[in-house]
Amino acid sequence: MSEMADNPAVGVTPPAPAAGGGLGRSISRRSLLTTLVVAGGGGAALLLGRDRAPQASPARLASSVAPVKAYSLAGTDGWVSMPAQARAMPPYFPDPLAPANGNSTGNARQDRFNMYAFGFRDVTRYNPATSASVSQFLVENVKNHVQISAPLIYAQAGQDLRLTLFNLGMGNRPDLFDSHTIHFHGFANQIAYFDGVPDASLSVPPGQALHYRYLPVDPGTYMYHCHVEDVEHVQMGMNGQVFIAPRKGVNYAYDAPGGRDAAPTDSTRFDRQFSLHLSELFPQGHFGDSHIQDTDWTDFTGFFRLMNGRAYPDTVQPHAGDYPTGAPGDPDAPMTGSGATLVDEKRLRFQPLSALIQGESGEYVLVRVSHLGYEQHSLVLPGLPMTVIGQDAKFLGTGRSGYYPDYQYANGTALQQQREPDAVRGDIETQTNRVDLGPGESRDLLIGPLPTVSAMTVFPFYDREFGYLNGSDPTAGYGGMRTEVHVYPAGGLQRPSSSEISLLTGGADASTLDLAGNTVQNFAQSGGGWTYADGSPIVQAFPGKIYPAV
């Protein structure tokens, strides 16, 4: 660490931290700043954050600028589809005001949307901050074309996450002048201004924009939603998942001890990751909003139960095409299917996120589950072992950190270690085949190693309340919280293309800052190809990405 010499802030040798000192003990905060840098082979640097017991080592203060991960979101209304075969619930579902979806099968249930929604769209690709004509484009093409669930957002601890929220107003309800916000649900030690509670800060009225900025420290699975008139706006669809990858590497779930060779339940390393954002849909409320009727929200019942904004069997349909960044699920991406596939693509255009999970024998799959419905759910995955490694964006395994953050920003952006770091706490991971969670909770499930199979094998993953699932029986529930895990033989899935890999390694996920302010690369080149920084192969280029069989 020769660059230390250039930094006068670390010109003194820090005293070793000692437990049990008295109140008046004079001890430099910086002396406790531990960099936790572990040099890896091939230029890879593993950065271990707050879930690792601090170790005394020389300190180096922030010198680099945090890489920016920026999203632009638009809040508006629109129309979506519950399953075409779902039982009718007159007059609420299908909504008779719903417009055509571009299909012409002759079957109205295939040819029209059927449910009114509010929500967010990812409009980053239109770069709306710079052009008045783009604003006009948004009003003409995104307003009244919302999606549910909200776009998946993610960044890495050490990055600078910025969200710009545009309020495009309601195409179907020009009488509404509702403001919107983004509440980053669970973001630890948030300030009120960036917390999105309209009463405690500010919200953005139609035609305006508001900027949010986060310096994420704690990796894990979170969610976001509008907090204006929350019982209505959240239920109407303004909710989605956001996750923070650890500094240690984007193929890990947490800054837990251990690298590529450690047990994945300890290190939290995974081969592929998928997001399941749960919610429910109360058709009476959606009908009321489209028909200018008031709703008593204490009547709430979640008749449709959704994963990533879709009800089974739509959950296992593929994502919409990719954003220009390479991430899947862009409603404006070209449709590539034909026949029945194209019918579904058009029907589900504004529910662009699949809930399908896939992997190969021997792999570890991380499933990030978040929930912004209003009811409890118990999800069962028979046949595959899973470990609950995280809960509410906190690592649960061996070496998990104490409650208090190890460090905070002070005097600008320099990081300071707290005076008395917490002791690590006990391992409370659980192994199970079922996970239950209620409103506002999250879990990180590590599934693996996936079993050896000789052909693609399907493992259903579903809400245990069977009364709300509907398969082929139209008299059962309205449409359920059910998806599938598809396990392929080793090597049975196509690998990311070279263009995908270059989008990934050259994109906003490429680097972050470690605790000492050094830039860390998340990907490494080896033998002409790219790997993760720890040398692990990249078998999935973007979170949730689904690949065809070989």
Added chain:
Amino acid sequence: MSADPTAGPARPARTRTAFRVLPAAALVLAACFAPLTFGSSASAGPVPATQAEGLVCAPGSTADFYHPPKAPLPTNPSFVLTAQDGYISTPDGNSIYMWGYAIGGGNYQDPGPVLCVNEGDTVTVTLRNTLPVATSLQFPGMTGVQANGRDSQPDGATDSLATPAAADAGSAPNRIDTGGITKVTYTFVADHPGTFLYESGTDPQLQVQMGLAGAIVVRPRAGNPCLAGSVSAGTVCTPSAHVYDDPGATPGMATDPASCAKVSGGLACFSTFNPKNEYLHLLSEIDPKLHEDAESGTYSYDMTAYQARYFFINGRSFPDTVSPNFAAHVPAQPYGALVHIQPRNTQPGTDYNPDPALVRYLNAGPVDYPFHPHSNNEREVGFDAHALINPTGSATPTDASVDRFSIVVPPGGTIDSEFAWVDQANWDPKTHAINSGGAGDVIVPQQQARTEGQFWNGTPYLGRKADLSTGVTQYNQCGEMYQVAHSHALFQATNYGASMGGMLTMIRIDPPNSFSEHAQCTTGN
């Protein structure tokens, strides 16, 4: 126990609130209360209205931080709970008929009084029934409960899970009978620390829903100077500032984290908290139709038709939840739920504030409440009056506390949860502005381009204050931040369906002492 329940007539509480006080006024009320410092007040007496915030222990408590007894420490606390009826008000202007517990001959209140006792105390609770139906008391989590000197037992005739007190002979609420059949004396030993619910054991689907529930706080021996060994008479028996018997905890243990052996993994400060930041969140809900039936004398209800419409923390719905304790506009709902803290700071000096706040959650309702505190994850240290230490009997116990952003409180469950807010990003207009570091577009919108919240300080920064638009009332006092805490089954965060109500309160974060605006802050307790 100083209050004599037979002295003086019971006062009817059929007071319909005729006016509403807005939160602004409530905050002004809070500002009028003089800050209270802990001291060696003489003995347990009536709770003065000066405890504007935080958990209020009932008169007669042996473990009240605000009224600590002196040695010799009484170990036989005795309380009289008078079951009677009254009315509460909801923020939408409704007034709802309730049953509840008054302390001794006091006024009807919702929820019941909080009984604060020490581990090992032999607790006597005398239930006096003035209701037109039989009733009884259940103490879930307590063992060996005696009723009138015998084991408390179910009673089929009255559909009771515990020995009941008969209906008031005159079937007229709020009259104390002299025959004694409407009285039961329960005793139990509070043999382990934690948070406990007490509630009606008779016709409970109706009576608990009607409001017959309250909280018991049992404070541990560890950390109480009068329970650690012999002390001279007159020593102030300051209750333990731990939730549980943390191994190695000693009376008066410095709250400095450096003294807690945290680095070596010791658990001596596993459950310490700042006694000035101890809060009660007793969660419940009601179906007003059931209460209308009871008000008109029908004491049964088709529970298959049950539909909750109002949701409460400590018997209040937002915005009443953020009004001070004993707020005048909710005379029968004395307990506020505003959590009021400052940023955590472990650096000795003006802003030193190392200890977490403690929230004791209880669920007196029939469904899970997924309670979501904004600001920071909370650390659950106890569940149903048992510390989350694993395994508790081991020579090397480990800390099994869990950090949650959703505190899921199950029906009848209690959770002890600690939290602090750390100014982690340290946003500051001079040293770390929100548009610094190349974030030039992260700017505060002009007034005409934003919708302003009345609790907002007008800036992104803690301890700074700017005007809101003309015509917008600003409740903010000193640049403090407000963070909401609420049920995330969002229909429970409504008043009969209207958003931003119900089971919702606020966490108020004041600027550190060294900030100039801090002088303008109500310090609460």
